[in-house]
Amino acid sequence: MISDTLLRAARRTFFAGATAFVVGIVAVPSFVTPTIASDGPPSVADLAERLLGAVVNISTSQTVKGTEGPGAVPMPQLPEGSPFQDFFDDFFKNRGGDKGGGGGQKVQSLGSGFVVDADQGIVVTNNHVIADADDIEVNFSDGITLKAKLVGTDTKTDVAVLKVDPKGHKLTAVKFGDSTKMRVGDWVMAIGNPFGLGGTVTVGIVSARNRDINSGPYDDFIQTDAAINRGNSGGPLFDANGEVIGINTAIISPSGGSIGIGFSIPSQLAAGVVDQLRQYGETRRGWLGVRIQPVTDDIAESLGMATAKGALVAGVIKGGPVDNGSVQAGDVIIKFDGKDIHEMRDLPRVVAESPVGKAVDVVIVRKGVEQTVKVTLGRLEDGEKLASGENGNTDQGNTDKATPPVSTASVLGMTVGELNDQTRQKFGIAADVSGVVITDVAKDSAAAERGIQPGEVITEIAQESVGTPKDVMDRIGALKEQGRKNALLMLASKTGELRFVTIRMD
16 A cells, blocks of 8 residues: 555645656656645635625615516416415515506615725625615625615626715725736635625636636636635635735626636726726726727738737727827727737727826837827717717718719629719718728628628728729739738728728639
């Protein structure tokens, strides 16, 4: 039998990543230095005891309308004296399903949160925990319950700030840490209210960083294997020093329970949102005023870039911060205020985290040449109104004029024609859109593979404007003569929204 000492040594060797096998025994190389203790990490009891008082349970109630109406389930007719009569009476009356009922039904939900300011009574949680709630209560670990007032919410990051009366209870607060310092493999602790079981402590590691789960425009989640379940939403994810480096907000689970894949909003993003909600009751994010799309390998090649990186400017919003020509459609933003933009989704986040009115340096690639421009940021919330109004501009223009026959050309699987009153009316194209209209797309063509649709308008090819079908033919011919494999097209939708598409020219 192998001794306990040898077993422990073998276990340490496994974790160190170096093992040597000999028939019947495990040989331990003399050069191996154990990197973790054989009996696991030290106890986290002291840390948990210090933090439990700052973590709270959030309970909400909401009144929803009764279920009367055509879709309501009627109360079943039971035999007189049925033992189930009382049960069904209570069930349907509580839901407004009986003939004499009506009214609303109280729906309750549970979540988690944590105190960040004991003097002011400030509590942080997820927006989805308290969304549409009529009443919000904060339950502390010692059994005290306080009514909470909503200070502000941000749906884009799923963060909400609450306030309780600090005079009603002695509060314990925790502070935000620096999530940017967290590395994959670092220990973390989650405390929350899973399935209503308040004060639950779980431990795990940072499994991954910068996760995009398509939940919002600023996805940058910390992934952890610390057990997170329903009811943990809004609770804190702590580092080994007891600082909040994340707000637990989502899990991936086919069963509804933890399978070791949970996601937390990083403190780097959440802390700024919390500060703005506390100060203004709303967010005030920076805004650049551009529409962007990813830089694919094909687009990078078409733009003369060595690697695919950055965010491609597909359009500039009228009245926005860069509507002065400093940034143009077709530019690729590779650095913003000193921060590298590796991919498209990096840009909205770093811009939003920047103060409104700040003058920043933006590094762009324009027609293969790298240059720096100075931009003063606007406010995103104002910009969203501008963008909405711009998208709603569907003026068809004057369609009463007689028009000559439309000249057309076939290229790259598309039939293109002149954009005039006749084609504007046919495809519903706004008056301020200019270029060459696509009237037909051949099935199984390269254009069809890229999702190009009739009614879209080619405004540029290889960053040069086109206005007639002949321009399109000439530009494609010139690219082929240069040995280009792909053509970079800027397309406008019927309402003027721009996007870039590359089409094979073989």
